[in-house]
Amino acid sequence: MATLVTLLIVILHTVFFLFLLRKYRYRRMRLPPGSLGLPFIGETLQLISAYKTDNPEPFIDQRVSRYGPIFTTHVFGEATVFSTDPETNRFILLNEGKLFESSYPRSIRNLLGKHSLLFMKGALHKRMYSLTMSFTNWSIIKDHLLVDIDRLIRLNLDSWTDRVLLMEEAKKITYELTVKQLMSFDPGEWTESLRKEYVLVVEGFFSLPFPLLSTTYRRAIKTRTKVLEALTLIVKQRRKESEAGEKKNDMLEALLASDDDDFSDEQIADILLALLVAGYETTSTIMTLAVKFLTETPLALAQLKEEHEQIRGRKSDAEAGLDWSDYKSMAFTQCVVNETLRMANIIGGIFRRAVTDINVKGYTIPKGCKVFASFRAVHLNPDHFKDARTFNPWRWQNNSEATIPGNVYTPFGGGPRLCPGYEVARVVLSVFLHHMVTGFSWIPAEEDRLVFFPTTRTQKRYPIIVKRRDQAKPCKAEQCVHNI
Ligand code: HEM
Numbered sequence: 001m002a003t004l005v006t007l008l009i010v011i012l013h014t015v016f017f018l019f020l021l022r023k024y025r026y027r028r029m030r031l032p033p034g035s036l037g038l039p040f041i042g043e044t045l046q047l048i049s050a051y052k053t054d055n056p057e058p059f060i061d062q063r064v065s066r067y068g069p070i071f072t073t074h075v076f077g078e079a080t081v082f083s084t085d086p087e088t089n090r091f092i093l094l095n096e097g098k099l100f101e102s103s104y105p106r107s108i109r110n111l112l113g114k115h116s117l118l119f120m121k122g123a124l125h126k127r128m129y130s131l132t133m134s135f136t137n138w139s140i141i142k143d144h145l146l147v148d149i150d151r152l153i154r155l156n157l158d159s160w161t162d163r164v165l166l167m168e169e170a171k172k173i174t175y176e177l178t179v180k181q182l183m184s185f186d187p188g189e190w191t192e193s194l195r196k197e198y199v200l201v202v203e204g205f206f207s208l209p210f211p212l213l214s215t216t217y218r219r220a221i222k223t224r225t226k227v228l229e230a231l232t233l234i235v236k237q238r239r240k241e242s243e244a245g246e247k248k249n250d251m252l253e254a255l256l257a258s259d260d261d262d263f264s265d266e267q268i269a270d271i272l273l274a275l276l277v278a279g280y281e282t283t284s285t286i287m288t289l290a291v292k293f294l295t296e297t298p299l300a301l302a303q304l305k306e307e308h309e310q311i312r313g314r315k316s317d318a319e320a321g322l323d324w325s326d327y328k329s330m331a332f333t334q335c336v337v338n339e340t341l342r343m344a345n346i347i348g349g350i351f352r353r354a355v356t357d358i359n360v361k362g363y364t365i366p367k368g369c370k371v372f373a374s375f376r377a378v379h380l381n382p383d384h385f386k387d388a389r390t391f392n393p394w395r396w397q398n399n400s401e402a403t404i405p406g407n408v409y410t411p412f413g414g415g416p417r418l419c420p421g422y423e424v425a426r427v428v429l430s431v432f433l434h435h436m437v438t439g440f441s442w443i444p445a446e447e448d449r450l451v452f453f454p455t456t457r458t459q460k461r462y463p464i465i466v467k468r469r470d471q472a473k474p475c476k477a478e479q480c481v482h483n484i
């Protein structure tokens, strides 16, 4: 009986609550239309269950058809305005730090650390952002990074035999590249043992962030401390070397030298870890998915092979590394890169919070309200991209603003928080594809499915059977993939 009464009270409260929200708050505030679902949990359950299907955007699709491109929902404990409108998304990106500010869940903050750029604000963000950019911009890639990227990717691929878990390999490559870029370490025993710990930290991002419920999350937080200690030791050692005049050209050196901020060794270790995490899952996923999409689109793969064989053909020495002019000559590759980022943008969108009441498209986003600008919903919308859910790299040929306007395609975000790793990620993927298609033929070892939630990933680790090209039969165009 007591439970029945409790139940009744809960139901009555719910009805009353919904009534209030609909009739009163919506009208008064002119919030974008939508439903806030149940009290407290809102529509979180619908969000999670929707993404267990194959359709990449079921939750958003449903609401867009009911309410239009901007709607209100209630997920992860808060009322949230979702935007799937390119113009509004651009408005949100460009007004970062003015009308909106970056606002990610606490669980992400606990794992990334408070010294991640993502959580910095104002003048400190500006300074650290440009410091990061000075180690990721194209001129530094051209003069320094490209050599390492080429060498480390080749080193990894050289060890491949027979069956390869592509996602694992891509992660190893991404990790090694970032460690090199941040603190000049070549892969070795120390980096490999740190990687084992580091992987446990990253797993925390894809677990339910409740310490009481999730051992993965608890373990991630614990391991994070260990990784941080290991990094702090490195920082201390490098500080000594630096003071003795022994300087290296990497991100760590720049952090040690940034005297107007005067970071402690622990803070620097925190910053390094955050950067190590930032490009890891993202870059390795697009590497894997590019190969997957190409495997399923033999014509594109054949055209890509042709482009890269031409580059190899121009080299006098078969072992010669790629240089910047080679990278710049990869026209079709850039179409493949863009199309992969469009289809498999693993950052589905960005979270912000309204700093003040904001009027957009006739609605009001109230001060303090959470906002989610969905890039994926735009990238996969047939109004913006014809046959949006088909991998078609040729759509990027002739590359005119008229066919694909800038604000419609934002895999790396934009405005003051535009991903500082955007060029590095593109170069890594291009060089990786170069060595994949010139070095190997392959077939997928098993069926694999895409999972779009919590991020776009292949469900397995995308195992493939590889064969070195010099052992493979020479093949022509469309038959290439099937020919190993
Ligand atoms: C395919 C690969 C990548 C994708 C799709 C991607 C995407 C993004 C996006 C959309 C943002 C904006 C977040 C926001 O506005 O709230 C971002 C921020 C960031 N990315 Fe990337 N990223 C990639 C690779 C990398 C790499 C390789 C690095 C390492 C250098 C990196 C470092 C960062 C950092 C530090 C931020 C924070 C910037 C800030 O808040 O000012 N990313 N990334």
Ligand SMILES: *[C@@H]1O[C@H](CO)[C@@H](O)[C@H](O)[C@H]1NC(C)=O
Pocket (backbone or CB within 6 Å): 133, 134, 135, 137, 138, 139, 140
């Ligand atoms: C890239 O960074 C370097 C410093 O590492 C800086 O001198 C240069 O001006 C930057 N170039 C661009 C195009 O931002």
Ligand SMILES: *[C@@H]1O[C@H](CO)[C@@H](O)[C@H](O)[C@H]1NC(C)=O
Pocket (backbone or CB within 6 Å): 394, 395, 396, 397, 398
């Ligand atoms: C690009 O231009 C060429 C000729 O200039 C044309 O044949 C081709 O269909 C165009 N591709 C796209 C995707 O518009």
Ligand SMILES: *[C@@H]1O[C@H](CO)[C@@H](O)[C@H](O)[C@H]1NC(C)=O
Pocket (backbone or CB within 6 Å): 331, 334, 335, 338, 396, 397, 399, 409, 411
């Ligand atoms: C790929 O997308 C970027 C925008 O992120 C654009 O500047 C570039 O021109 C595109 N490349 C091609 C080949 O369309």
